[in-house]
Amino acid sequence: MNLRALARATSIVVAASSLAATGEPIVVASKNFTEAYILGEAVAQLLESEGFEVDRKIGLGGTKICYDALVAGDVDVYVEYTGTIAEAIKDIDGEPTRQKIADALAPDGVEMLGDFGFNNTYALAVPREVAEARGLASISDLPDHPDLRMAVSHEFLERPDGWPGLQQLYGISEVPAGIEHALAYEALEDGSIDLTDAYSTDGELKRYDLAVLADDRGFFPVYLAVPLVRVDLDVRAKTVLRRVAGTLDDAEMSDLNAAAVFGGQATESIARSYLVDEDLLGGNGGVDAVARDSLIVRLGSNTGRHLFLVAAAVIPATVVAVFLALGIFKLPWFARAAVYVA
Incomplete structure (x- = not known):
């Protein structure tokens, strides 16, 4: 057996087993x-x-x-x-x-x-006091309140799944102004606007005490x-x-x-x-x-894991030992070297 090939095969087995053992x-x-x-x-x-x-x-x-x-x-x-x-x-x-x-x-x-x-999807938000004063609960209520001052983000204003599609489905005639999303919540707080677009899980909804209008016709995609x-x-x-x-x-x-x-x-x-x-x-x-968790399942899983780790250590050692034994048996000079090292 070629000792160089023997060494190469042994190193591969050891490396692979080491990788499997550590995970x-x-x-x-x-x-x-x-x-x-x-x-x-x-x-x-x-x-x-x-x-x-x-x-x-x-x-x-x-x-x-x-x-x-x-x-x-x-x-x-x-x-x-x-x-x-x-x-x-x-x-x-x-x-x-x-x-x-x-x-x-x-x-x-x-x-x-x-x-x-x-569901972190688009939403329309209004100050809670405005919603309560006007009886706003869903987007379907908006056509009855054309005097609401609305401003939505520029992206929402232009996206097909934003204002254009929403306006068509709900029959809203008004077109809102555009506003930077980062400024919209402050505009709601200071009373400059009454409605803007939001994400349904925004942290700002709670901070600014905003009410989210129900998408009762299911326009917004589910996220x-x-x-x-x-x-x-x-x-x-x-x-x-x-x-x-x-x-x-x-x-x-x-x-x-x-x-x-x-x-x-x-x-x-x-x-x-x-x-x-x-x-x-x-x-x-x-x-x-x-x-x-089930104790039996956990014990079975851990037992299997420990057996795997033991095998990962024993198998490469066994392979190395077998190859060394073959080298000693087949090659007298290798046997002398092994005895000298030992």
């Missing part, structure tokens, strides 16, 4: 805005509470950057929105049902898990927050991440955003409070969550 961390990324920071951190902490090693890439970038990184294998999980998947990532025709989205993601090796529960994961992600990690499904509504997500934007709280702290409040993560670092 790779789960890479958790997020998009680059407050809500995404909170959800990304929640995902990371939840995985860590169950013993997974996590590599954070919070605030990685926009939709394209995060999704491309997921497909390329540089990221294992990040939180996306169903409306964004349907319109910006995959351009799904018709109603973007869960099955349609799943089918569109599958060729990329991507899987969508259960949504958090809230459910969902963890996107690689299909080949550890099935145990997927099981852990499925716990977040249905745990947040619009108002609760708005409160979390407000705590970050206006309360000055760190997103890491906000994420942990959410996990603890929803009983997803024990206040002692995840022990409560672990205790909820």
